[in-house]
Amino acid sequence: MRFTACFLMALLVSTLARAELPFWGNKASDAAETAPAALPIGHFVWAPQVAPEGPIVVVVSLDEQIAYAYRNGVRIGYAKVSTGKKGYATPTGVFTTLQKDKDHHSKTYNNAPMPYTQRLTWDGVALHAGGVPDYPSSHGCVHLPSEFARLLFEASPLGMTVVVGNAHSAPVDVAHPAMLAPVDAHTGQPVETPKLAVAEESRWEPEKVPHGPVSLLLSGADRRLLVFRNGVEIGRSRIAVRDHGTRLGTHVYTVTGMQADGRPKWTAVGIPGHAGDANASLDPEQTRGVRIPDEFVLKLGPLLTPGATLLVTDAEILPHHTGSALTVLTDKAPEAAL
Missing domain, CATH: 2.40.440.10 (L,D-transpeptidase catalytic domain-like)
Structure with a gap:
């Protein structure tokens, strides 16, 4: 009887803990044709049916505060995000996910919940569900809407390539991604595909x-x-x-x-x-x-x-902007820790 009571109490506490877990952002995807720039705060698009298989890569635009997910070279999702605030800048560069933890809590910031964590650096930078107020607000991590974080977590293999860039650290196609993956899913390096010549069909x-x-x-x-x-x-x-x-x-x-x-x-x-x-x-x-x-x-x-x-x-799928191609750099990570 005592065992049963203890078990029920533990189950109740566990249930309450889950119920109290914060939920950030919208609970369902916007329509697939919603332009990234038109996404409201905390909203996202997730359409994995566009490319059900193939290598996956994530590109985070610090300038746009949007994360883009590509599979098989094609965009399958994007979301409004929140990156590092002043003094805790999110590092730019090419990363691979080092660890995944669905129920992670911060060891540094008061045991704060960090659901669907995908670690990018050993000193604490990660993709995870978090507040998305439409401006940089994190301690260096990339905050994602909760449901988008879950969907991406479930679709992503350990070792997935993640590229974080802005206009100062990356080519314009990486800083402002379009429908096609601007980087190689395995190396994270920019992809350059020549346009068709005038006489080339x-x-x-x-x-x-x-x-x-x-x-x-x-x-x-x-x-x-x-x-x-x-x-x-x-x-x-x-x-x-x-x-x-x-x-x-x-x-x-x-x-x-x-x-x-x-x-x-x-x-x-x-x-x-x-x-x-x-x-x-x-x-x-x-x-x-x-x-x-x-x-x-x-x-x-x-x-x-x-x-x-x-x-x-009906939308454009090719990049239609110009700009100088810069090298993607890997900066020193901010002092944020999981």
Whole structure:
């Protein structure tokens, strides 16, 4: 009887402790087409269906106070964050996650809860759930909205690459990331992919990465189709949209099988803001107005096997800014400790 009473008391205390754990930020993802700059304080977008497999990398823009998650070379999520305040600057550079702890508490700051901790340095800098007031407020860590921190924690392997940068420490594509991963997921170094030359209709380089998951991005704004395999771009092509006023919308499709004529069967996947798309077939009317060069389609065909994904968007996917490329530096970590 005494054992039962003690057990129930321990269970009650444990339950109360969990109930008192702070929750920061929004509880659900905003619509997938929400622009990063338009995110309200504490909000985030999480659409892992865009690229279900492949190497993952996180880029934290100190200037924007936004963290971006990429998988297989494609952006799958982003969130408003809060980094180091004056005197506790978050270090810039390329890091890998050294430890993961779902229920971590600070050893330095009054046992403060730091849920979903992913340690970046041994002297205390980490990604974790925390207050996100829309300005730098931490002791050097990167505070994430609680639900985004959980989702990222569950999707991230130990040893994941994390790049932290600003306009003074990194190329402009890293300081202000776009839809495509601006850094290599394994090394954290900036990725430079040449634009198509004026007379160049397409580029096809499958030998770069012979194997791995395949993700396609089709942008109505840029008139481009890009192909990624295992996080590396292996092809891109110009496309034509029949009616310049045509809106393609934001949709994600995956190959679920092959049709009798050998063509892939594309099935829609529900994403935030478009849950009703789930299980719908690719609308022929939507594709009829988009022309992709026949030669490129023939080369791409063998890669379109079950599991390949396609993101269709009206948004720009290519970087459209210019600036001097700077070296990503690793500064001395601030004196913040877990």
